Amino acid sequence: MGREAVSAPPNALVTGASAGLGRAFAERLAADGFAVTGIDRDAPGADPPFDHVRCDLADPGAVDALVGELAARGPFNWVVLNAGISATGPFEMIPPGAHARLLAINTEAPIVLTAGLAAAGALAPGARLVFVSSLSHFTGYPGAASYGASKDALAVYAKSIRAPFKKAYGVSVSVACPGPLRTDHAARHAPEGADAEKRMPPYEAARRILAGAQRGKAMITPGAGATVFAFIGGLAPGPVTSVMKRIIYDKLDRSVF
Amino acid sequence: MAAARRRIVITGGTSGIGLALVRRLAGRHDILVAGRRDDADALPVLPEGVRYVHAPLTDPEAATRAIAEALLKAGWVKLDNLILNAGTGFAVEGGTETAAQVRDTLAVNLTASVLLARALFPWLDKAAGTLTLVGSVAHTGQGLFPAYAASKAGLHGLARALRAEWAGRVAVQIVHPGPTRTEMHQKAGHDPGRLRTIFIPADSMAVMLEGAIAARRSPVTLSFGRYWTGGAAWGGKL
Numbered sequence: 001m002g003r004e005a006v007s008a009p010p011n012a013l014v015t016g017a018s019a020g021l022g023r024a025f026a027e028r029l030a031a032d033g034f035a036v037t038g039i040d041r042d043a044p045g046a047d048p049p050f051d052h053v054r055c056d057l058a059d060p061g062a063v064d065a066l067v068g069e070l071a072a073r074g075p076f077n078w079v080v081l082n083a084g085i086s087a088t089g090p091f092e093m094i095p096p097g098a099h100a101r102l103l104a105i106n107t108e109a110p111i112v113l114t115a116g117l118a119a120a121g122a123l124a125p126g127a128r129l130v131f132v133s134s135l136s137h138f139t140g141y142p143g144a145a146s147y148g149a150s151k152d153a154l155a156v157y158a159k160s161i162r163a164p165f166k167k168a169y170g171v172s173v174s175v176a177c178p179g180p181l182r183t184d185h186a187a188r189h190a191p192e193g194a195d196a197e198k199r200m201p202p203y204e205a206a207r208r209i210l211a212g213a214q215r216g217k218a219m220i221t222p223g224a225g226a227t228v229f230a231f232i233g234g235l236a237p238g239p240v241t242s243v244m245k246r247i248i249y250d251k252l253d254r255s256v257f
Numbered sequence: 258m259a260a261a262r263r264r265i266v267i268t269g270g271t272s273g274i275g276l277a278l279v280r281r282l283a284g285r286h287d288i289l290v291a292g293r294r295d296d297a298d299a300l301p302v303l304p305e306g307v308r309y310v311h312a313p314l315t316d317p318e319a320a321t322r323a324i325a326e327a328l329l330k331a332g333w334v335k336l337d338n339l340i341l342n343a344g345t346g347f348a349v350e351g352g353t354e355t356a357a358q359v360r361d362t363l364a365v366n367l368t369a370s371v372l373l374a375r376a377l378f379p380w381l382d383k384a385a386g387t388l389t390l391v392g393s394v395a396h397t398g399q400g401l402f403p404a405y406a407a408s409k410a411g412l413h414g415l416a417r418a419l420r421a422e423w424a425g426r427v428a429v430q431i432v433h434p435g436p437t438r439t440e441m442h443q444k445a446g447h448d449p450g451r452l453r454t455i456f457i458p459a460d461s462m463a464v465m466l467e468g469a470i471a472a473r474r475s476p477v478t479l480s481f482g483r484y485w486t487g488g489a490a491w492g493g494k495l
């Protein structure tokens with residue numbers, strides 16, 4: 001074996017790789033020479049820069065099977081846990097199944113995948129692990145209460161495993177809190193009239209997040225706007241949440257889940 | 258003048274902080290406890306007159322149905338307080354939980370709280386009631402039980418959003434207890450050793466928790482700072 005094993009490109013894993021920010025992560029990592037495995041429920045379209053593995057991350061059985069399959073493909077040098085869905089509207093108007101599905105995809109699946117890959121020895125020493133949370137982590141998110149909760153949980157999971165994973169596996173863990181992005185996901189959930197031009201293109205966010213993770217940063221807020229917002233939100237989460245309520249919740253013209 | 262009798266649902270009222278709170282409130286208020294134990298194991302520990310419903314939160318959807326049915330059966334059309342106190346977690350090496358540990362922790366602590374808050378909103382709304390989420394000081398991160406810390410951070414975020422969404426209708430609060438002398442650590446597979454002796458007694462935590470619920474503020478941390486400055490001596494009453 002020797003030669004081939006040494007010259008084979010290092011592996012990267014991206015969840016939610018078929019569209020938006022996930023697609024941008026996958027393209028960037030592929031351009032940097034990684035063999036990218038992309039997880040998504042949806043097909044990636046023509047000529048994806050990654051090897052597509054289909055999985056519905058809301059299905060616990062499918063996630064367990066995925067851990068086994070990925071362990072056989074590893075070890076991974078990059079793992080980007082990006083897949084996520086939203087549910088916007090007054091909390092009590094969103095069906096219980098939609099809340100449960102969101103928590104399964106946004107919180108449970110990335111945690112089960114991470115712990116499973118770690119236990120299976122599928123994280124290469126020196127690997128970078130990136131969890132995609134949300135800028136709402138610094139404020140609260142009226143109008144997307146379960147989404148905000150799911151992303152807060154993910155951010156604190158990442159924070160919790162940072163020290164033990166460094167020690168046990170030699171892996172560096174980062175959490176990214178991007179603000180509004182110019183993706184279909186954001187367009188679907190934004191209030192009517194929200195200005196798409198103000199949102200960051202996903203390729204720029206992916207580039208900044210990967211660079212931050214490469215440097216070993218614990219928390220990455222891509223872009224000056226996100227960094228300032230995180231700072232103010234950290235100082236005064238209550239008032240900022242009230243402002244969020246006025247600019248998002250009070251303007252919601254529809255529920256989307 | 259005695260305070261009006263309130264209708265209160267408490268999850269996880271069969272041991273620890275929840276049971277201590279049930280003991281304080283029973284007699285003064287009408288209480289329905291929801292827990293994972295069979296009636297035969299739950300009723301003997303509960304004070305006389307307290308209602309009980311078997312509703313294991315590892316299955317959040319089924320538990321939510323069971324609790325809603327118990328409310329209808331009791332003839333309660335309004336709810337003054339919903340106290341989501343049940344909690345579980347697992348202490349692990351190297352920050353690495355099993356899939357089953359992750360799923361149980363998130364289901365009981367986070368998903369069940371989301372579904373119960375949603376399902377019981379109409380009851381709380383009619384009474385202009387209070388939803389209390391019991392978090393933990395671990396909500397900012399804890400390497401010994403990462404999924405538990407994550408679930409409590411989720412509750413913190415849920416409370417922030419719902420408090421804004423339901424303002425003027427239902428008060429929503431998150432209360433973060435500090436280390437408390439209950440069986441939880443042992444159930445989680447963690448031995449705090451001699452440290453346990455300085456943990457806050459469950460009865461004292463229940464006094465501080467009742468005070469925090471009566472005050473309806475959020476977020477509130479109930480830890481050593483408050484305890485050592487007499488927080489358990491002058492708590493307000495529901």
Ligand SMILES: NC(=O)c1ccc[n+]([C@@H]2O[C@H](COP(=O)([O-])OP(=O)(O)OC[C@H]3O[C@@H](n4cnc5c(N)ncnc54)[C@H](OP(=O)(O)O)[C@@H]3O)[C@@H](O)[C@H]2O)c1
Pocket residue numbers: 268269270271272273274275291292293294312313314315342343344345365391392393394395433434435436437438439440441442444
């Ligand atoms: N003790 C601490 O140091 C501490 C610190 C911060 C926060 N907290 C939080 O405070 C709350 C109460 O904890 P505690 O210390 O009183 O712990 P505890 O003594 O273990 O009580 C937890 C309660 O939750 C119930 N429960 C556990 N799993 C359940 C399930 N699947 N379905 C329904 N009920 C379930 C338990 O039932 P059983 O009686 O049958 O076991 C018990 O009644 C928890 O949310 C905990 O996270 C505790």
